[in-house]
Amino acid sequence: MKRNIIALVTVILIGYQSEAQSNKTLSLEDIYKNNVYQQKGFGPVRWMKDNKGYSTLESNAKLEGKDIVKYEAKSGKRTVLVSASQLIPKNKNEALIISDYQWSNDDSKLLVFTNTKRVWRYNTKGDYWVLDLVTNTLKQLGADLPESTLMFAKFSPDASKVAFVSELNIFVQDLKTNTVNQLTKDGGDHIINGTFDWVYEEELSCRDGFRWSPDGEHIAYWQSNTEGVGTFYMINNIDSIYSKPIPMPYPKVGTTLSSVKVGVIPVKGGETKWFDIPGDSRNNYLARMDFIPNSNEVMVQQLNRPQNQNKVWVGDIETMKLNNILTETDDAFLDIHDDIRWLDHEKYFTWSSERDGWLHLYKVSRNGEEIQPITKGNFDVVNINNIDVKGGYVYYIASPDNFTQRYLYRSKINGKGKAERITPENQVGQSKYQISSDAKWAIQTFENTTTPSIYSLVSLPAHKSVRVLEDNSALKQKYDVLGVNNKEFIKVNIGDDVLDAWMIKPKDFDASKKYPLFFYVYGEPAGSTVQDNWAGGDLWHHYIADQGYVVISVDNRGTKTPRGRDWRKSIYGQIGILASEDQSKAATEILKTYNFLDSERVGIWGWSGGGQMTLNCMFRYPEIYKAGLAVSFVSDQRLYDATYQERYMGLLEDNAKGYYDGSPINYAQHLEGNLMVIHGTADDNVHYQSYEMLVDRLIKYNKLFSMMSYPMRSHSIHERENTSYHLRETMEKYWKEHLPAGGK
CATH class of the missing domain: 2.130.10.10 (YVTN repeat-like/Quinoprotein amine dehydrogenase)
Incomplete structure (x- = not known):
């Protein structure tokens, strides 16, 4: 349930000027049908x-x-x-x-x-x-x-x-x-050469499944065998007079995974030689593989099924001999990082690790015996942008002082000295960089909650602006004339921790009145909602606010923010449990803190992982939440894919109680407020099955609720004509009927 956070909270932006825009009124029609608010990109x-x-x-x-x-x-x-x-x-x-x-x-x-x-x-x-x-x-x-x-x-x-x-x-x-020479001939049916099955793509970001050797004489590649993996069937009922089943191999929690191996084949043709990597090929993941530059060796990263151990192997493509040079372990789970760069004539490589409690970059010898820190301090390295070997620096994104923002820093490759911030202090928000290999130039993308992306060419390390490449000024003007209240970033002390949150108030906000409180939630380890970025202007939530709601989003413990290992991994084994507890405590604290909020009108909504969190909050804390809307949700964690769910929950046989307690379907009997559930029938990620099972359970307990299905729409519910506009109008209608708007 990686679950497409950005795609779910942003809008599809293409556009032209409308009458509504000239009247300074934000409308769903302009956002989702007329597509007025287009953000221009730059590149690639x-x-x-x-x-x-x-x-x-x-x-x-x-x-x-x-x-x-x-x-x-x-x-x-x-x-x-x-x-x-x-x-x-x-x-x-x-x-x-x-x-x-x-x-x-x-x-x-x-x-x-x-x-x-x-x-x-x-x-x-x-x-x-x-x-x-x-x-x-x-x-x-x-x-x-x-x-x-x-x-x-x-x-x-x-x-x-x-x-x-x-x-x-x-x-x-x-x-x-x-x-044209066809190197492999067994691909098809359950054999996949050079690319991957659904779960490897979705959860391990594996798509391109082959590599050229440095001398151009061989190709190393992944082969997946999906035989034995459970087949899930989606049904197309709308494109012909007979239904059409759509099969897909999809390993659910505790079931059989694909068997995956890495082999090497000569470019001129011949037989594939396979690396005999120890361990059950169906209970380990070969998550990364690449050639070491200027060599005939490949580096392979092997994750065990619980994903708390990563073994790094170096394999010789001539002898097929393997050496385990590094093993990374964690009491909870490990993430795969794409931060390997080879240094000093391939004698060392860079490696990201949370071994000191923070995500940092290390320099590791080729045999794995020497491990030296490059970046140091009580902060996380969000991602590596450039390793300038000649200049002696690594450039990376971090935000030590504000977890909602992102800035460019650099540290010496030799590990000496302190981290140096490169992004100017006056550029408050989030920046991304595409840096030239010599680290003298960069394309910077700067944004914050009120500023759409500004693309600039800057010189480094002084960060001198050379020229603006695209400033999205037309979109900025359209946004400004709407006159919406900007997001206010706030802190919420729940006792166990202090959480980041944002708040949007209605245009005509009157502090002497009481307004309904509308929560937007995600809450899972794959993403974060509380970020100082543009996010398409977050126009849906500004629109809702201007209907007469106070909109708030809170990042509970365990979300993907640069707050250290313990923060992110506190959620291990208790997806849906800790997060909904944090969200309920945050709601209680927020209602006590702000007198303009009406505790009798509290609603919550979320998509995907946020849909699951909405259900858990509604069912587990019915005294707080009076209305909820869950979209594309997991109702029973056993129904989701093994790779994602087992990473954060452990294996089913080791944590059966956690799976039960974290699955909202097991608490459906406690529903008291108004609930609406929405799902696409062609959701290949979170299957429509999850929706149907929850509906069946709610019927069993005679719980009345609202429901909407979108035929042959996927996880993002956007395909086919008029879908996005219809969806948002459906959501708005629900809120106005079940969580009355306006200050009282």
Whole structure:
């Protein structure tokens, strides 16, 4: 239930000026139907290998297509590297639509991803074309293969070949001869080569499942065998006169996982050699694998099923010998980090760990015997942006003093000295950075709750602004004229801890009146709701506030915030239990603190993990919450996928009571207030089954409630015409009927 926090609280923003906007009135129609509030992005950006400039996409003045242009960082000089006219295939009149692109190592060739299709959450299937910039020739890869079936195409190190996945097999195409060589032939049915099953993608962020060796002679890849994994069936009842079952292998809590292994195959073809990694292949995860630069060795990270032990193996692709160089353990759970960089001619690598109670970066010797801290202090490193070996610094995001914000820091790779903040003190909010490899330049994205994304080119380490690339000023003006009350960040002392929260008051707020209290909740370890970021303007909650509600969101213990290991892992084994207790204590404290809140009108809503939390709060603390709305929720934790749920709850046989107590379905008999439940019938993440089982239980206990199903909509309930607008109008209607608005 990673559960798409940002996607659930933001809006789809595309837009134009409306009458409602000119009248300074925020409407659901403008947000979800007319799509007035568009935020412009910038990019995608690729820093050039000389670090003197970057490439990006811009519309061609004459053609329906995009040019790839280069800007010199210092001067701003613009050069068209690839014109849309060069991306028009023979016998076609239109240029390729660039969904993504990559340069070869020598910049002589361009790989273009186009005509994409969605696989689960992401568009990872499509067509690939290669433009040879020397000969100015454009050719399609795998032209004889089925359309839009290619995945994860990558140049070989010398750019003479491209490897890709199609229909669960790995192929290599020679760019000189155009010969396509199919390396694996057993893909299909329950065998997956070079990519992953649903749960690896969703919970371990594994999608691209193969790697070129540094010498370009071999490919290492994952193979998954889903035989024995339980099949879940979704049903399509609306696209034909007969229903169509949609099967998907989906390992639920305590059931069989896919068998996964890593093998190596010569690019010229032949047999795959498999690493014999110790342990049951169905009760361990091979969560990461990559080649060590300038070697014939791969590094593999193996998580055990409870995900509290990560064994790091180094395997030689010639001898297939394995060495366990590092083992990370935790009393609760471990997260996988993508922070490995090789240093000192591959004698050391960087490694993220919470071993001292905070998430920090370490320098580890190749044999694992030396482990030295690089970053130090009572703060978490949120993510690594750049390791500048020549300059001697690592650049990273952190926020030691305010857990709702994010800033750029740097520390010396040798571990000496203190962390140095790079983001200026006057840029209060959250910043992200795309840094050139020499750490002299960066594209900064700055935002906060009242400021949509501002993209700027800055020089480092002084953080001097060179030029603004996109400021979203038009959107900022639209937002400002709405006259909404900004989010107020507050602290809530629940006795056990002090929690971060935000509050939005109605436009016409009158402190002498009492207003209904409307909680927005998530509460699980995969995300956080209390962040000083734009989040699409959070227009849904501003709209609700202006109907006459005070909207509040609280981050309970265990949410994904940079407050240290103990904070994040306090929730271990008690998902739904500790969080709902914290939320109830926060609600009680908030009602005592603010006299303008009406304790008889308290509502709560959430999506996904937040939907589960809504149900737990409603059922476990009925004396507090008078109305609730749960969307796309898990009602019984045993119904969710094994990888997510077992990470945070432990194995079912070890924590049966925790699974029972944390599942709201087991407390449905305590419902007293008004409840509405909403779900999409094609939810591949949190299955519609969870909704139906709760409905069945509520009927058993003769509990009256409201319900809404969205046929063939997924976890985010946005597909098909008018869905988002209809959903939000349905939600608004429910709130106004069951949690009367306005100050009294």
